[in-house]
Amino acid sequence: MNKKDMYILGIESSCDETSCSIVKNGEEEIATVVLSQIDIHKNFGGVVPEIASRHHVKNITMVIEECLEKANMTLDDIDAIAVTEGPGLIGSLLVGMEAAKTLSFVTGKPLIPVHHIAGHIYANNLVKRLEFPLLCLVVSGGHTEFIYMDKDYSFKKLGGTLDDAVGECYDKVARVIDVPYPGGPMIDRLAKEGEPRYPLPIPLNDDTYNFSFSGLKSAVINLAHNLEQRKEEINKEDLAASFQNVVLDVILKKTRKAIREYPVQNLIIAGGVAANSSLREALQNLAEEEQIHLTVPEMKYCTDNAAMIAAAAYYANKRGDKASLIINSKSTMELK
């Protein structure tokens, strides 16, 4: 191991995945373990916070151990401990935070707190070194926003959702048309087989970089309700296609505007909804039309994972972010 190299062990537990990863110099993934609870929460039609916390505490040390074994390293080889500070489910975050604080305390290694969305953004750094200035479209179950970055770990929010996040909206629509959890990937699949023949309003179709998806969600609910009252069967494929169509429409429109207004050559996407195949395809086309470079995270980095946290932590550390043992998880926090 080169002396100058920095190996960061990251821990992520903000929702229903317990994950640990070791990343070298913010760019090279050495090993990652992700223990997903998706099969457990499926029984409840969504993530149950208390159950998620219970499974995190049960699994946390096993996940860390397995990651070190996979990397063929010990804690002595690690230079710093990184952890998701927030936002997320507080009970879930706390388990990762207490584990990370304890590791920092017993090993004497620095503790680097990382914003979950900074992690999602830096998932792209594991694919290709970020080039600045860049525009990042964050799309996930908890976030829908535009971030402008002129250098590493400098985040300027251009706008974001005023109510529901896009991923949240996908999950709710999935529930309305009786598609099993997690709804996002299923809606994406169904949409490919359907025709967008149901009229739905384009949400917050204005000149800002803000989004609003709650109206669209209500429109889908009302539509389903009306069809039901008229005893007409809902064509799930067509409804999925209609819904996805307006979502992509508004996202693309605002992305194009941002690209034109800000001097960027690079567009990246981050978050769970970055796994949506139609969104990836549509953004690729947009990037070609606008002649800018698009980077998308690998599918395995779209869902929550600790590799992105350990990657982001390298740059957080360069900026001087460091936590004492008196740090708490935050269910909500701004990306700064």
Next chain:
Amino acid sequence: MRSSTITLYIDTSSSYLYTGLLIGNKLKASCMEYLGKDLSTYALSKIAKMLENSSIKPEEIDRIMVVNGPGSFTGIRIGITIAKTYAWALHKEIITINSLEAMAVSLKEEIYKVPLIDARRGYVFAGIYDQENQVVLKNQYIRLETLVEAANSLIRPYKFITNDALSLEHVSYIPDIEKIVETFQNRTPLNPHAVNPEYLKRTEAEENQGIQTE
């Protein structure tokens, strides 16, 4: 046990942090503080401060004794996560202690003891112990009324022990860390991975659906 064995005691199962550092059976330092919602923020730093003030390095601890519940779900997870991560990382012995047992042994009176913790909506986590701290009624999630009936049917005098605002005559719980450690130190140490909270209650979602996920 060697007279020089260093034990770290951790209990975060309520709104209080109860932590102690013992050399042999003697309590050398402790911290008992109401932290409420700040438990997750301060518990570890207070433990660290206690060790530092006693000039004990983290690696000098021989074993960790941690309270694994019942009690506040979040609280228990904080102590358990700290304890199991610590024990796993530095290869230390780890032993778990039940919060109600810790409450029972801390009351040094020749009577029956009824430790209880508020579980809300008319329920408590509770057990009944005799003067030798042997189980009379096993620890459970029980209606407060039912517990009071069970206690009233005891032929011996008894006392309720709690720190929660429950409307019954009781004594407050003040942990006797020396006594707790002495009582439970011969338990078989666990693999840190296997150290988990004892909630004594499924989550509401599991109850509603009739499933157990753990």
